[in-house]
Amino acid sequence: MLNDFFNLIFxxxxxxxxxxxxxxxKVICTSCQYSxxxxxxxxxxxNPLTKVFWGRVDVQNVAALYFFKKxxxxxxxxxxxxxxxxxxxxxxxxxxxxxxxxxxxxxxxxDCIIPVPLHPKKLKKRGYNxxxxxxxxxxxxxxxxxxxxxxxxxxxxxTQTKKSRFNxxxxxxxxFDIKNSEQIVGKHILLVDDVVTTGATxxxxxxxxxxxxxxxxxVTIASA
Numbered sequence: 001m002l003n004d005f006f007n008l009i010f011x012x013x014x015x016x017x018x019x020x021x022x023x024x025x026k027v028i029c030t031s032c033q034y035s036x037x038x039x040x041x042x043x044x045x046x047n048p049l050t051k052v053f054w055g056r057v058d059v060q061n062v063a064a065l066y067f068f069k070k071x072x073x074x075x076x077x078x079x080x081x082x083x084x085x086x087x088x089x090x091x092x093x094x095x096x097x098x099x100x101x102x103x104x105x106x107x108x109x110x111d112c113i114i115p116v117p118l119h120p121k122k123l124k125k126r127g128y129n130x131x132x133x134x135x136x137x138x139x140x141x142x143x144x145x146x147x148x149x150x151x152x153x154x155x156x157x158x159t160q161t162k163k164s165r166f167n168x169x170x171x172x173x174x175x176f177d178i179k180n181s182e183q184i185v186g187k188h189i190l191l192v193d194d195v196v197t198t199g200a201t202x203x204x205x206x207x208x209x210x211x212x213x214x215x216x217x218x219v220t221i222a223s224a
Contacts, residue, residue: 016073027092037067042104057206064223065097094137111187112145119156176208197224
């Protein structure tokens with residue numbers, strides 16, 4: 001009864017549409033769960049996002065949950081996750097996407113999930129890695145191991161937001177490296193990030209991982 005009283009005075013809000021959540025809903029309302037623009041790329045190996053990495057880096061599968069649109073609900077979710085400390089958004093989206101990924105033909109071969117890391121300076125400033133919370137949700141629903149100690153960012157680079165395609169690639173080239181490599185040798189890695197635009201950050205991450213004898217697939221929350 002006390003919880004019901006507080007929910008009446010301070011209702012929980014959907015992070016996508018800002019509507020009031022019903023008692024059984026968490027983070028995203030049921031309406032948004034069904035209406036947000038899903039790509040379903042995980043069901044099609046030759047999808048447009050996979051082609052972004054053709055000729056650049058060897059990846060097994062590439063997928064994103066949502067299509068990104070400026071001023072849309074997906075942007076609301078990403079903004080809340082990345083800048084408003086709404087970590088539960090990442091974890092909930094990851095959990096929901098994990099159930100979708102279980103319908104794909106390749107997810108069973110995944111051995112562990114690795115989020116694209118932040119540099120310690122950025123991590124200290126923000127207080128958390130948004131991609132890690134997305135990875136936590138994926139790990140929960142797919143029952144795949146979450147690994148956060150192997151891939152690390154060795155250089156602190158500028159934000160990618162307003163850079164051109166070439167400058168994005170130049171900005172992140174050679175900024176990732178591997179430690180404790182024995183934990184991923186011979187394994188199929190699911191590399192995860194919040195959003196893919198040009199693919200420069202993910203490309204640099206994959207190149208670092210491929211220094212070890214492993215294979216890599218990629219999933220993100222959104223595709224810009």
